[in-house]
Amino acid sequence: MKISYYPGCTLKNNAKNFEDSTLCSLKKLGIEVEELPRWNCCGTVFSLATDDLIHHVAPIRNLIRTKESNSEKIMTLCAMCFNTLKRANERVKADPESLEKINDFMYLEKINYEGDVKVLHLLEILRDEVKFENIAKKVVKPLKNLKVANYYGCLLVRPKEIGLDDVENPTILENLTTVLGADPADFPFKTECCASYQTVDKPEIVAERAFQILTSAQSQGADVVAVSCPLCAFNLDHRQKETVKKYPEFKNIPILYFSQILAIALSCPEESLRFDLHFVDPKPILKEKGLI
Numbered sequence: 001m002k003i004s005y006y007p008g009c010t011l012k013n014n015a016k017n018f019e020d021s022t023l024c025s026l027k028k029l030g031i032e033v034e035e036l037p038r039w040n041c042c043g044t045v046f047s048l049a050t051d052d053l054i055h056h057v058a059p060i061r062n063l064i065r066t067k068e069s070n071s072e073k074i075m076t077l078c079a080m081c082f083n084t085l086k087r088a089n090e091r092v093k094a095d096p097e098s099l100e101k102i103n104d105f106m107y108l109e110k111i112n113y114e115g116d117v118k119v120l121h122l123l124e125i126l127r128d129e130v131k132f133e134n135i136a137k138k139v140v141k142p143l144k145n146l147k148v149a150n151y152y153g154c155l156l157v158r159p160k161e162i163g164l165d166d167v168e169n170p171t172i173l174e175n176l177t178t179v180l181g182a183d184p185a186d187f188p189f190k191t192e193c194c195a196s197y198q199t200v201d202k203p204e205i206v207a208e209r210a211f212q213i214l215t216s217a218q219s220q221g222a223d224v225v226a227v228s229c230p231l232c233a234f235n236l237d238h239r240q241k242e243t244v245k246k247y248p249e250f251k252n253i254p255i256l257y258f259s260q261i262l263a264i265a266l267s268c269p270e271e272s273l274r275f276d277l278h279f280v281d282p283k284p285i286l287k288e289k290g291l292i
Contacts, residue, residue, distance in 0.1 A: 002032040003125065004071040006062055008081040009041050015078070015230040015257075017274035022077055022122060022259040024268035029130055029138060036065050036074065044080060046087040053098055057105050059088035063117040064109055073118035075125055077259070079229035083155035086119040086162050121156065122259070123172050123228070124164050132179045140267035142181030146289050148261060149185040149217030149225045150174055153232045154193050167191070173226060173258055180265040185220040189213040194235040206235045207242040214243070214253050223285050226258040233257065238279040254282035264291050 003026075011019040026033050043058035062085060066074045076082040092099035093115035103112040126135060150173035157163035157170050165172045170191065174184035195202075195209040214236060217225050227233045237255035244250050260273050260282075270292055275283055286292045 001030070001129065002034060003075045004036055004066055004069055004073065005033045005075050005077075006036050006039055006042075006066075006081065006085070008039075008076070008078045010230040011077060014277065015233065017277045018077055018230065018233075018257045018259055020272045020274055021257060021263035021268065024272040025259055025262045025266050028263075028266040028268065029135065031125075031130070033075075034069070034071075036062065036069060038065055038068075042081045042084045043088075044084065046084045053101055054105070056088045056091065056098070057102055059085045060092060060102050060113055061106060061109075063089060063119075064106070064111060064113050066117045067111060067113070072116065073120055075120050075122055077122050077228075079121070079153060079155040080231060082119065082121045082164075083158075083162060087159075089115065089117065089119050090162065121164055121228075123156075123176070126176060126262075127172055132175055135176070135262075136179040139180055139265045141265055141291060143177070143261065143265055143291060144181050144289070145183075146181075146261075146286075146291065147183045147185050147221050147223045148177045149187050149220060149222035150177060150190060150258070151213065151217070151225050151227050151232065151236070152191045153227070153229050154191070154196070156228060157191060173228075176258065177226065177261060180261060182261065182265075185217060185222040187216045187220045187222070189216040194229075194232045196231060196235070199231070199235050199239065203239060203242050204246065206239045207246045210236050210239050210243045211247050211250055214240070215250065218251070218253055222253065223289070224254045224256050224261075224282060226256050226261055228258055240280055252280045254278065254280045254285055256282055 047055035195206040
C-alpha cells in the first residue's frame with residue numbers, strides 16, 4: 001500500500017516525535033509513504049465566515065498538490081490539519097460558486113480543483129484500510145500493564161459531519177490501544193477542549209484545563225495520556241509546568257502521541273520516538289513496564 005502524506009508545519013519541528021514514530025510504524029506495517037511535494041501550511045484554523053474565502057485557499061491548494069501527485073486521497077496526522085483540510089474540502093464540494101472563486105484565486109495553477117480528493121486521518125487508514133486485527137498480528141512488544149488514557153480533544157470528532165468517530169463517545173483510539181496490548185482508560189474529559197490558543201495569552205486557563213483533563217485520566221489509573229494533536233500535546237505536556245504552580249498537589253503524567261505507542265508495540269527503535277521533545281519524560285514509566 002502506498003499513501004500520499006500531508007505533514008503540515010509543526011510535524012517538521014516541535015512534533016517530530018509524532019512524524020518520526022508514524023513513519024517508522026507505517027514502514028513496519030508495510031505501508032509506503034510519499035510526502036506531498038510543495039505542500040504549504042493548511043491555514044491552521046477553518047474559517048467559519050461565509051464570505052471569507054481567502055482563508056480556504058491554503059487548504060485547497062494542498063488538495064491541488066495531491067491531484068498533481070496523481071493521488072485521489074491524502075493522509076494527515078495532525079488533528080488540526082485534518083479538520084482544516086477536510087472542512088475546507090467539504091465546503092467547496094457543497095458550494096460550486098465558492099469552488100469556482102477559489103480556483104480563480106489560484107489562476108496560475110495548472111489544474112482547477114474539482115473537490116475530488118479524499119482527506120483521511122492516519123487513524124482512519126489504520127482502522128479502515130490496514131485494519132486493527134492486522135495490526136495486532138504485527139505487534140512485537142505487547143503493551144502489557146500499560147494503562148492509556150486516550151485524549152481526542154476537539155478536532156478529531158467535531159463537527160460530526162467531519163469527525164472520524166462518535167462525537168460524544170469516540171472509541172477508535174481505545175480500539176487501537178487494545179490491539180496493541182494496552183489497557184485503555186475511559187475518562188469523561190477525553191473530548192474536552194485543552195484551551196487551545198489560550199496558551200499564548202492566558203496560560204493559566206490552559207493550566208486549569210490541563211489539571212481537569214489529566215487528573216480525570218489519573219483518577220482512572222492511567223499511566224500515560226495519548227494525543228493526536230500537536231497543540232493538545234503542548235498544552236497537556238509542556239503546560240504541566242504551569243499546572244504544578246497553580247495546583248501544587250498535581251502529579252505529572254507523561255503525554256505521548258498515539259503513534260509513539262504504536263511504534264513501541266511494533267518495536268521501532270527508540271530514536272524514532274524522540275522522547276527528547278517531551279517536557280514530562282515518559283521513559284521512567286515505560287522502563288518500569290519493560291517497554292523500552
